[in-house]
Amino acid sequence: xxxxxxxxxxxxxxxxxxxxxxYHTEQSMKYGTRVVGGVTPGKGGQKVLGNVPVFNxxxxxxxxxxxxxxxxxxxxxxxxxxxxxxxDAAVELIICITEGIPVNDMVDVYKYLQSTESRLIxxxxxxxxxxxxxxxxxxxxHIHKKGNVGIISRSGTLTYETVGQLTHLGIGxxxxxxxxxxxxIGTRFIDVLKLFQRDRGTKAICMIGEIGGTAEDxxxxxxxxxxxxxxxxxxxxxxxxxxRRMGHAGAIISGGQGTAEEKMKVxxxxxxxxxxxxxxxxxxxxxxx
Amino acid sequence: MKIHEYQxxxxxxxxxxxxxxxxxxxxxxxxxxxxKKLGTNxxxxxxxxxxxxRGKGGGVKLAKNPQEAEKHAGNILGMTLxxxxxGAAGQRVRKVLIEEGMPIAKELYMGILVDRQTSRVLIMAxxxxxxxxxxxxADTPEKIxxxxxxxxxxxxxxxxxxxxxxxxxxxxVMKKIxxxxxxxxxxxxxxxxxxxxxxxLVITSDKRALALDAKVDIDDNAMYRHKDTQKLxxxxxEDPAEVEASKFNLNYIKLDGNIGCMVNGAGLxxxxxxxxxxxxxxxxxxxDVGGGADEEMIxxxxxxxxxxxxxxxxxxxxxxxxxxxxxxxxxxxxATKTLAIxxxxxxxxxxxxMEEGHRILKNSGMNFVIGNGxxxxxxxxxxxxx
Numbered sequence: 001x002x003x004x005x006x007x008x009x010x011x012x013x014x015x016x017x018x019x020x021x022x023y024h025t026e027q028s029m030k031y032g033t034r035v036v037g038g039v040t041p042g043k044g045g046q047k048v049l050g051n052v053p054v055f056n057x058x059x060x061x062x063x064x065x066x067x068x069x070x071x072x073x074x075x076x077x078x079x080x081x082x083x084x085x086x087x088d089a090a091v092e093l094i095i096c097i098t099e100g101i102p103v104n105d106m107v108d109v110y111k112y113l114q115s116t117e118s119r120l121i122x123x124x125x126x127x128x129x130x131x132x133x134x135x136x137x138x139x140x141x142h143i144h145k146k147g148n149v150g151i152i153s154r155s156g157t158l159t160y161e162t163v164g165q166l167t168h169l170g171i172g173x174x175x176x177x178x179x180x181x182x183x184x185i186g187t188r189f190i191d192v193l194k195l196f197q198r199d200r201g202t203k204a205i206c207m208i209g210e211i212g213g214t215a216e217d218x219x220x221x222x223x224x225x226x227x228x229x230x231x232x233x234x235x236x237x238x239x240x241x242x243x244r245r246m247g248h249a250g251a252i253i254s255g256g257q258g259t260a261e262e263k264m265k266v267x268x269x270x271x272x273x274x275x276x277x278x279x280x281x282x283x284x285x286x287x288x289x
Numbered sequence: 290m291k292i293h294e295y296q297x298x299x300x301x302x303x304x305x306x307x308x309x310x311x312x313x314x315x316x317x318x319x320x321x322x323x324x325k326k327l328g329t330n331x332x333x334x335x336x337x338x339x340x341x342x343r344g345k346g347g348g349v350k351l352a353k354n355p356q357e358a359e360k361h362a363g364n365i366l367g368m369t370l371x372x373x374x375x376g377a378a379g380q381r382v383r384k385v386l387i388e389e390g391m392p393i394a395k396e397l398y399m400g401i402l403v404d405r406q407t408s409r410v411l412i413m414a415x416x417x418x419x420x421x422x423x424x425x426x427a428d429t430p431e432k433i434x435x436x437x438x439x440x441x442x443x444x445x446x447x448x449x450x451x452x453x454x455x456x457x458x459x460x461x462v463m464k465k466i467x468x469x470x471x472x473x474x475x476x477x478x479x480x481x482x483x484x485x486x487x488x489x490l491v492i493t494s495d496k497r498a499l500a501l502d503a504k505v506d507i508d509d510n511a512m513y514r515h516k517d518t519q520k521l522x523x524x525x526x527e528d529p530a531e532v533e534a535s536k537f538n539l540n541y542i543k544l545d546g547n548i549g550c551m552v553n554g555a556g557l558x559x560x561x562x563x564x565x566x567x568x569x570x571x572x573x574x575x576x577d578v579g580g581g582a583d584e585e586m587i588x589x590x591x592x593x594x595x596x597x598x599x600x601x602x603x604x605x606x607x608x609x610x611x612x613x614x615x616x617x618x619x620x621x622x623x624a625t626k627t628l629a630i631x632x633x634x635x636x637x638x639x640x641x642x643m644e645e646g647h648r649i650l651k652n653s654g655m656n657f658v659i660g661n662g663x664x665x666x667x668x669x670x671x672x673x674x675x
Contacts, residue, residue: 077513102511103403104481110408111440140610140640155556157608161663164608164639181555184408210556213405236559239544239566240575243374247540247555247577249510250405255423260563277567278560279664 001201002130002175003150003192004093004121005033005069009134012067012091013038014074014082016054017046021073024097024138025049028071031135036065058089069093071127071136079123080105083186087118094186095136096123103249106184113186120186124249126156126178137178139163147172149285150196152189153208154181154215154248158236158278162206165282171289174202181248183212189219197227204230204288206281207272211237212251212258220263220270230288233272234281235260290507291339292521295386297485297503304476306469307499311388313337320362321355323387331390334361336382339526341504342372342421348382351390358387383525391501396489397456398422398433399470401477410438410477412470414452418489444474461496469498480518481511530596537589539578546571548670549594549603551587553578553612561606564663570671573600583612584620591624602633602674604666607640614638614646622653633658633673637666 011028015021016038026049029035037053044056055061058070070091074082079098086094101123113120121128127137132146143160145167153159159178166173177192179185189207196202205227209216216235223231238260240246242253253259264274275284298308312323324332336348343349348370352358362385371379396418404411415433417425425432434455438444449470453463469490477485484506491501512519524532534541540555544562548570552558555577562572574594578586594600607617617638625634637660638646650657658673660666 076510100510102481102508102514103483104410104478104508104511107403107409107440138610143640153556155554155560157552157554157610158556158560160608160610160640161557161560183403183405208556210559215405218406234560236556236563238563239572240559240562241542241544244542244575246542246559246575251555251559255426277564277664279564279662 001199002133003195003199003202004175004177005128005130005136006133007032007034009069009093009136010034010036010065010067011069011071011136012036012058012061012065014058014070014072014086016040016048016052017043018073022048024071024073025052027141028135031141033134033136036067037061058085058091062089062091067091069095069136072096072098074098076100080109083109083120084112087113087116090116091118093119093121095121095125095127097125097127097138099124101182103183106182110184110186121177122180122185124182125180126159128175128177130175131173139176139178143167144176145172148174148201148203148289149206150174150199150202150204151176151206151208152192152196153178154210154250155208155236158208161278162208162281166285169282169286171282171286174199181210181250183250188215190222193219193222193227197229202229204232204285206285207231207233209233209235209263210248210251211235211240211246211253211260214258216263217266220267220272223272224270231272232281232284232288233267233274234278235263236278238276290509290512290522291526292505292507293337293339293384293523294335294503295337295384296521297505298500300476300480300505301500301503304472306472306476307497308503309388309391309499309501311386314362314385314387315366315383317359317363317366320359320385320387324352324355324358327387327389329389332358333388333390334358334365335386335388336365336370337384337386338370338375338380338382339523340372340374340380342374343370346370346372348372362387380526391491391499392494393491394494395492397492398425398488399473399490400484400486400488401474401482402484404437407437409440410474412436412438412444412452412474414456416456418491422488438474443478444471446471458492462492462498465496465498481508481515482506483508530593533596534576534593537586539576539586539590539593541593542575543597544572544574546573547599547601547674549573549597549600550606551576551578551590551594551603552606553608557606557608561604561663561667564667565604565671568664568667568671570667570674573597584616584623587617587620588624588627591628591630595628595630600632602635602670604670605634605636606663606666607638609638609640609642613642614640615642615649618646618649621657622649622655625655633670635660635666635670635673637663
């Protein structure tokens with residue numbers, strides 16, 4: 001089993017005719033994801049990557065293909081609009097890869113999404129993969145292995161690092177969810193934890209956070225109350241100076257809030273096995289299984 | 290992006306938010322004239338640097354006459370101002386704002402920011418103005434009033450009234466503070482701020498409300514729709530290596546250690562700094578070359594790391610996804626030759642075409658150390674510089 005995406009997911013790509021959109025759609029198809037179409041305004045009627053139809057609007061694409069998921073590769077100035085369009089067309093799962101969306105745009109998007117049934121993953125995320133079933137995003141497919149560890153992370157390459165360690169130890173993953181490195185994101189740790197707790201195919205959970213905000217603290221309290229599966233955690237940025245944005249728009253210690261030390265303390269207190277070294281994630285997950 | 294106080298106040302003026310009259314000067318000789326032009330009994334001489342806490346470092350002085358203003362301006366201009374936010378190295382003062390003095394009756398705090406917990410804009414207000422809001426939050430959180438703003442309605446008169454009553458304002462002042470708050474929110478949204486702080490917001494003895502200080506952070510991601518704001522960037526306030534890195538779209542932050550690191554991805558870059566520290570070393574920088582780094586990026590990355598003279602060794606930690614390790618290896622070799630790098634370089638590569646990458650490094654005849662995993666790589670670079 002897995003969460004969010006599987007072999008039944010019907011995917012479209014918004015921004016499919018762009019370089020990145022085209023490349024990653026092709027990679028996802030190669031992995032076995034059911035790609036049913038794409039959207040680029042003004043290019044409707046074309047076919048790309050063999051036989052994938054391009055539509056002018058998400059509504060058209062959904063009407064013709066019954067897509068239930070979208071992967072967004074639209075440039076930052078237009079990405080918030082693309083998310084809203086997907087939600088307006090009632091796409092169940094919206095995965096926004098785009099990095100660099102203005103935060104005030106996301107305030108509006110977040111508010112609108114609350115009035116819809118759509119779920120947004122990201123923005124500024126690598127996407128979601130259920131190994132052996134479907135890949136929606138930019139993660140390297142070949143490092144993954146089908147299995148029973150669920151991963152939730154704010155970071156892209158650090159997730160690959162963890163997946164690499166696990167696969168090396170012969171341990172597979174049920175689903176890996178990159179929730180994104182921005183201050184405002186559609187799906188938070190807690191939302192994904194809820195899904196992993198319910199998923200019978202997930203036996204252990206790995207939660208990778210970083211400095212900035214308090215989402216990990218909230219997740220830790222949620223785990224203490226609601227999650228019975230073992231959780232292993234890591235927080236990146238133990239050596240990060242306060243007041244500096246460490247690459248991700250959301251990775252900043254401000255006003256003394258959001259330090260790695262504080263998050264790790266809260267997580268430990270809530271029963272999460274917190275590792276200090278990112279090199280220990282794989283081994284610790286192995287022991288917890 | 291951070292901007293100066295005088296620039297922030299220019300923005301506030303555009304939104305009809307009252308600020309004191311002021312004149313920006315860059316030479317001591319301009320100070321007395323500026324003070325005379327302002328015409329108040331007292332003027333304030335304020336150092337213009339991006340860091341806060343300027344008063345504590347001696348960067349804000351009262352002057353009772355133009356001569357005194359000139360004396361203070363002379364002392365402040367060119368000084369290296371050390372405040373709790375600048376770090377020990379301090380920041381050189383190049384500009385000074387001469388501002389009219391105000392008959393202050395009350396000092397308030399007002400800040401607007403994006404609240405991550407609610408994913409909404411939040412207004413914070415307090416009667417404890419003029420103090421660091423973090424200290425107020427830690428010691429007397431009950432003195433801070435917060436109001437979360439629904440993006441659909443924005444700040445309406447009733448929202449502003451709620452805040453005004455919480456600040457115990459009434460009568461004449463109430464009438465003035467309502468448009469003040471509404472306009473402040475308007476400025477925050479229209480200028481794409483991520484933080485807008487008025488501390489203190491003063492009520493004068495003649496019942497006016499003014500922004501006596503202003504601190505504004507603007508969303509870098511929104512800069513494409515604010516071409517004018519972009520011009521407000523002051524490169525003098527930034528680390529030269531960080532400015533250089535930003536030209537190549539590299540995310541570089543200088544730290545105090547001696548092990549340079551080059552990593553793809555922000556999370557992995559932070560984790561790499563952490564593991565260097567855990568292995569007994571000190572990272573010299575954060576450097577994210579991006580998820581799809583290429584040869585050119587590697588060379589620029591090296592150049593920026595090496596611009597820091599304290600760097601004694603370099604740790605490259607790349608998890609190749611789209612980026613193939615063989616291409617990375619060739620890039621590392623080319624850059625090492627071009628830049629004639631003499632210090633130890635430890636390379637840890639994982640992912641696509643890893644074996645091929647390792648083979649290329651080994652056959653290069655150059656002195657690369659290969660790290661097998663993050664931990665091994667970190668330990669090897671720490672050892673290599675001892």
